[in-house]
Amino acid sequence: MMKLLVINHKFHYEMEKLVRIFMPDKKIQVVYEDCDDYNLLTSVTDEIRVEMNFDSFKKTLSAPLCEDNEMQMGRMVYSLFGEYTSFYPKWGVLTGVRPSKLLINTEKQMGREKTEEYFKNDLLVTDEKFSLARTVADFEEKIIATSKPQSMSLYISIPFCPSRCSYCSFVSHSVENDKARNLLPQYVSFLEKEIAETGEIAKKIGVELESIYIGGGTPTTLSAEQLKTVVDAVSNNFDLSTCNEFTVEAGRPDTITEEKLLVLKNSPVDRISINPQTFNNSVLEAVSRRHTAEDTVKIFQLARKLGFNNINMDLIAGLPTDTLEGFKHSLDTAVTLDPENITIHTLAVKRASGIGQSTPEIAVKNATLASKMLDYAYEKLNGKYHPYYMYRQSKSAGSLENVGWAKDGTECIYNIFMMEECHTILSCGGGAVTKLKAPYGNEIERIFNFKYPFEYISGYEEIRNRKKRITEFYSTYSL
Ligand code: SF4
Structure with a gap:
């Protein structure tokens, strides 16, 4: 069990995901009430503070508040866990499941050069993984x-x-x-x-x-x-x-x-x-x-x-x-x-x-x-x-x-x-998810079928009802 104490910030979900990269086999308990028996403290007050207290490993890092406190805190967590586990993930603090999508979207906002800097310096992605993401993104863009x-x-x-x-x-x-x-x-x-x-x-x-x-x-x-x-x-x-x-x-x-x-x-x-x-x-x-x-x-x-x-x-x-x-x-x-x-x-x-x-x-x-x-x-x-x-x-x-x-x-x-x-x-089919994507925008809506075959069969009428939403969704667009 790993107890993550969150004080005065809203990045708990991201920090939990980051910790999971280092300890995928541990159960993580996130707590918001001050306590003494935490393994990792993450707080934002007049500074950003990350304190690790795991087995005999105890170390604290602090940094001044900045433009992106979440990213800064992520890098501090990465650094402490890296030192503790001797494992430095090649994707850095990037927790998302679609690195090439992030790269494509970031390039649209920042341009090619700045995106590379952002991936390598801010997200701590290695050269090797950045180059993989870029090769994939360049091909994907054509499709x-x-x-x-x-x-x-x-x-x-x-x-x-x-x-x-x-x-x-x-x-x-x-x-x-x-x-x-x-x-x-x-x-x-x-x-x-x-x-x-x-x-x-x-x-x-x-x-x-x-x-x-x-x-x-x-x-x-x-x-x-x-x-x-x-x-x-x-x-x-x-x-x-x-x-x-x-x-x-x-x-x-x-x-x-x-x-x-x-x-x-x-x-x-x-x-x-x-x-x-x-x-x-x-x-x-x-x-x-x-x-x-x-x-x-x-x-x-x-x-x-x-x-x-x-x-x-x-x-x-x-x-x-x-x-x-x-x-x-x-x-x-x-x-x-x-x-x-x-x-x-x-x-x-x-x-x-x-x-x-x-x-x-x-x-x-x-x-x-x-x-x-x-x-x-x-x-x-x-x-x-x-x-x-x-x-x-x-x-x-x-x-x-x-x-x-x-x-x-x-x-x-x-x-x-x-x-x-x-x-x-x-x-x-059973477990299938329809993903409606707005034809002229980025809005996405999901319609879930029942997961298990038995539920799928017995709940078919409900699935049919849910799928009426497809026509409604498209009725606002002219294709
Ligand atoms: S259980 Fe079925 S779906 Fe899962 S890996 Fe094996 S063959 Fe593939």
Whole structure:
């Protein structure tokens, strides 16, 4: 437990997030009443004061009030925690999940040079991470420019998986459980209905579909027939003539069959994901993924044989029991297979995951290792691939990033539209969130579907009611 005492300022939320970067496995209690047993005091009176009192480490820093007291306090907290833990996060005091979006927006206000100074001197972002953010932002800006006021993308959620991976915190039901498996047919039929109704709404408000993403969970947990029902529902209810990309996250190799790949191949789907996460069988076993490295290779080669020419592969840096050599082997194997996209994630340990319950300290333990893995990945991928989108998750090892790498011309535009919040994302399915983006402004409104498949089915009428808001929202704009 870490007790954070807040005196006379409103930055408690930001300070808590910053402390979490250093101690992702600790529970943080924020208190506002003066007390003696705090671990970290943050106060703004006639000066800014930060006092750390943790184990035998006791140190106080103070600074005069300035134009940006919050930033100043953040740097003081960073300095104290850095000294205490000997860990200096490469993203400095930046806690946000979208560094490239922040960079783009800051550049609009300050210009290119001042933005670099701001990132490096004020936010304490390292040269290496700033350069990554800038490369990503420069590419993203080109894609963002293609999004029009009438643009939208579509997200379909399949919150089912063949079994649960121990690092995963998504709301996804394992079909090992009879109850979840039995829900599948009903889920697909409600989803089919929601896709049709959402297609009607899209026509009515006059939006143009730019990209589609079917994710989860693991969409290929569905049978070939169910998968066809979902993909056909999209094709039959939306105008795909303006759509530039249709991704299905096949995901776990143990769910992918030739029959399912053929369903996708004989549809407008033009991008799939086959995710190894690691090519080390002992690590796969340690994280309860029920497939082998050989399964991934076999399925990848089958997908190639069937003509898929835009395939993504996800890898994770920092998995339990993995080593630097092991990660290098995984990445080298992925590069040899030659997919169009490779996405490198950093392990994030959320409380809702198996690891989060059993060994939450692994995010701290594996921080240096994950950082070395990313260094290797960036060195290996640079040149053949380029980084094109990026985000950070809370509680990731070393507070490091997730980066999508792509060969030129194969980048997943949905990822950029969604991450940078360029336009409306209409969403269907359990746990899906529709994000309405004002066509001529930055206003964003969210409509939440029920999270769990059972609630989704039983609460469908309520979802339908909530979605009436889409038409209302657009009625004030002329597209
Ligand atoms: S990591 Fe993917 S396959 Fe594993 S449980 Fe989570 S969503 Fe399912």
